[in-house]
Amino acid sequence: MPQYTPPVRDTRFVLEHVVGLDRYANLPGFQNASPETIDAVLEEGGKFVAEVLFPLNQSGDQEGCTRHDDGSVTTPKGFKDAYRQFVESGCGTLSAPAEYGGQAMPHVVSTAFQEYMISANMAFAMYPGLTHGAIAALLAKGSPEQQKKYVPNMISGHWGGTMNLTEPQCGTDLGLIRTKAEPQADGSYSITGTKIFISSGEHDLTENIIHLVLAKTPGAPDSSKGISLFVVPKILVNDDGSLGEHNAVSCGSIEHKMGIHANSTCVMNYDGAKGWLVGEEMKGLAAMFIMMNAARLGVGLQGLGVGEVAYQNAVQYAHDRRQGRALTGPAEPNEKADSLFVHPDVRRMLMHAKAWTEGLRALALWGALQVDLETAAASDEEKQLAADLVGLLTPVIKGVGTDKGYEIATEAQQVYGGHGYIAEWGMEQYVRDARISMIYEGTNGVQAMDLVGRKLPANAGRAVQALFKLVGEEVAAAKGDEATADLAGRLEKANGELQAATMWFLQNLTNPNNIGAGAYSYMHLMGIVATGLMWLRMASAAAKLKASGEGDTAWLDAKLTTARYFAERVMPEAGALRRKIEGGAEAIMAIPPELFAVA
Numbered sequence: 001m002p003q004y005t006p007p008v009r010d011t012r013f014v015l016e017h018v019v020g021l022d023r024y025a026n027l028p029g030f031q032n033a034s035p036e037t038i039d040a041v042l043e044e045g046g047k048f049v050a051e052v053l054f055p056l057n058q059s060g061d062q063e064g065c066t067r068h069d070d071g072s073v074t075t076p077k078g079f080k081d082a083y084r085q086f087v088e089s090g091c092g093t094l095s096a097p098a099e100y101g102g103q104a105m106p107h108v109v110s111t112a113f114q115e116y117m118i119s120a121n122m123a124f125a126m127y128p129g130l131t132h133g134a135i136a137a138l139l140a141k142g143s144p145e146q147q148k149k150y151v152p153n154m155i156s157g158h159w160g161g162t163m164n165l166t167e168p169q170c171g172t173d174l175g176l177i178r179t180k181a182e183p184q185a186d187g188s189y190s191i192t193g194t195k196i197f198i199s200s201g202e203h204d205l206t207e208n209i210i211h212l213v214l215a216k217t218p219g220a221p222d223s224s225k226g227i228s229l230f231v232v233p234k235i236l237v238n239d240d241g242s243l244g245e246h247n248a249v250s251c252g253s254i255e256h257k258m259g260i261h262a263n264s265t266c267v268m269n270y271d272g273a274k275g276w277l278v279g280e281e282m283k284g285l286a287a288m289f290i291m292m293n294a295a296r297l298g299v300g301l302q303g304l305g306v307g308e309v310a311y312q313n314a315v316q317y318a319h320d321r322r323q324g325r326a327l328t329g330p331a332e333p334n335e336k337a338d339s340l341f342v343h344p345d346v347r348r349m350l351m352h353a354k355a356w357t358e359g360l361r362a363l364a365l366w367g368a369l370q371v372d373l374e375t376a377a378a379s380d381e382e383k384q385l386a387a388d389l390v391g392l393l394t395p396v397i398k399g400v401g402t403d404k405g406y407e408i409a410t411e412a413q414q415v416y417g418g419h420g421y422i423a424e425w426g427m428e429q430y431v432r433d434a435r436i437s438m439i440y441e442g443t444n445g446v447q448a449m450d451l452v453g454r455k456l457p458a459n460a461g462r463a464v465q466a467l468f469k470l471v472g473e474e475v476a477a478a479k480g481d482e483a484t485a486d487l488a489g490r491l492e493k494a495n496g497e498l499q500a501a502t503m504w505f506l507q508n509l510t511n512p513n514n515i516g517a518g519a520y521s522y523m524h525l526m527g528i529v530a531t532g533l534m535w536l537r538m539a540s541a542a543a544k545l546k547a548s549g550e551g552d553t554a555w556l557d558a559k560l561t562t563a564r565y566f567a568e569r570v571m572p573e574a575g576a577l578r579r580k581i582e583g584g585a586e587a588i589m590a591i592p593p594e595l596f597a598v599a
């Protein structure tokens with residue numbers, strides 16, 4: 001049976017020393033997050049997920065969701081009760097606005113909790129996760145009446161939310177959407193079409209589900225410019241807030257899929273369902289992007305969350321399992337064999353997981369801080385910097401976070417040898433669950449294109465220049481300190497590779513395939529630099545704490561050594577990634593499609 005312990009000590013370290021939460025104590029929202037409150041969220045929230053959600057992870061995977069003949073869907077045994085407890089715990093309302101019943105804490109706090117929830121049970125965490133994305137879109141683009149009607153019950157967790165983009169013929173290319181929205185005399189729209197792969201589209205956890213649906217109005221351009229966003233409740237809501245009739249929306253089937261079995265992935269049929277326009281007509285994509293940006297950061301966290309729990313179990317297994325002897329001679333001569341921990345190749349896998357999970361935790365929480373600062377920072381300049389960093393780093397946190405999460409899950413499985421392949425140990429579930437996060441919310445290839453095609457050139461490269469400057473300044477400050485000089489020097493080199501790759505893109509725009517061919521490597525190169533910056537901050541803090549005699553020396557030493565591992569074993573990949581980018585598109589694009597099949 002797998003185990004899970006929320007990494008509270010590491011989260012606290014990051015919040016204190018990487019995010020530097022105390023520096024923002026006077027900003028709106030941050031006053032609701034005193035160190036004591038944050039401790040309570042991490043400790044109590046961590047206890048809740050470990051005791052209530054984690055025990056349902058394997059059983060939920062085995063049982064999956066069930067669709068009944070009437071179109072209703074039931075979640076696995078125990079989910080309904082766990083969801084009730086989740087709602088009562090208040091853990092779902094941490095960073096929601098106070099005027100709608102939330103606790104108005106910074107995003108960075110709810111993000112820390114969300115990681116724990118995903119580690120404990122990713123499929124469960126998706127039900128409230130999707131709702132949060134829908135809330136974000138309604139708060140940004142919904143009318144005051146829509147906000148009043150739907151948002152409080154969604155924040156409290158009594159109603160769920162979904163996002164409906166995908167159709168059979170339309171995945172990445174949303175311009176291909178066929179779902180129609182016909183205006184009605186009463187100001188509503190009649191929505192008709194089929195959406196597929198809708199996460200949490202139908203289930204038994206909430207009394208209502210508020211679907212946000214992309215559709216085209218009559219005469220709208222048949223492209224992404226013609227898309228509008230609609231709010232379509234499963235059960236219509238009367239003006240007094242009570243629930244009325246069932247809307248003409250139903251779940252036609254649920255998908256049988258590789259992982260996250262306990263989250264219902266639904267085909268949703270809209271048969272003249274009543275919906276209402278959210279925001280302006282034909283501006284639906286912009287509205288949906290608000291939801292998708294929130295969701296993309298959440299999906300990045302899925303990589304971290306699943307990677308973390310897989311890593312924790314691999315560590316335990318490496319302690320318990322005895323095979324072979326240390327290359328340097330028996331470590332425990334009284335035993336018949338040494339533990340797996342003595343083997344450098346096993347350590348390689350564990351160090352890779354440790355360096356990336358701790359680095360990604362710091363990056364995800366620092367990214368969440370930027371989401372807060374976008375609106376709460378003291379000056380317009382700081383707000384703009386935060387917004388630039390959020391835009392730039394969202395595809396990196398999503399794309400690199402989930403690629404690494406999957407990599408960690410498979411390496412953790414590898415530590416188990418053959419037992420990793422056997423279901424009862426739980427590791428193969430982590431591999432299956434982690435896989436989807438690289439695909440949905442825009443595949444990781446599409447994240448890379450978003451980064452290079454949209455985020456880099458925006459505002460004449462202002463965001464990437466800001467990142468270069470930030471890294472440059474922190475490197476300069478850390479170079480003079482013996483404890484961090486080597487790490488700083490290597491980060492400076494990686495940052496130089498990123499600058500050179502950026503320049504190469506600018507000089508090779510004449511062939512757009514050069515951008516498409518290099519984007520994925522570029523996203524990973526930026527991931528190394530951004531995570532490297534996090535490691536520099538963590539190493540600086542650990543060195544200072546150690547020098548001042550504060551903290552647990554062994555733990556701080558492990559932090560410093562992990563930083564060194566990242567510098568010596570991960571940062572050198574930056575040079576190879578740059579050279580891949582500079583290889584351009586030619587060898588990728590030269591072979592005609594008909595020659596790809598060799599038979």
Ligand SMILES: Cc1cc2nc3c(=O)[nH]c(=O)nc-3n(C[C@H](O)[C@H](O)[C@H](O)COP(=O)(O)OP(=O)(O)OC[C@H]3O[C@@H](n4cnc5c(N)ncnc54)[C@H](O)[C@@H]3O)c2cc1C
Binds near residue numbers: 171197198439442443
């Ligand atoms: C379990 C699950 C849950 C999901 N949940 C939801 C949900 O809640 N709501 C929702 O609306 N959708 C959901 N999806 C759909 C998901 O977001 C899409 O599968 C995803 O966006 C990719 O679309 P597609 O599958 O049609 O692949 P395609 O768009 O057909 O892409 C196929 C391949 O081509 C690449 N590609 C496509 N276009 C480009 C391009 N322009 N440039 C470079 N490469 C390109 C892709 O990267 C991919 O590798 C879910 C899917 C699954 C499997």
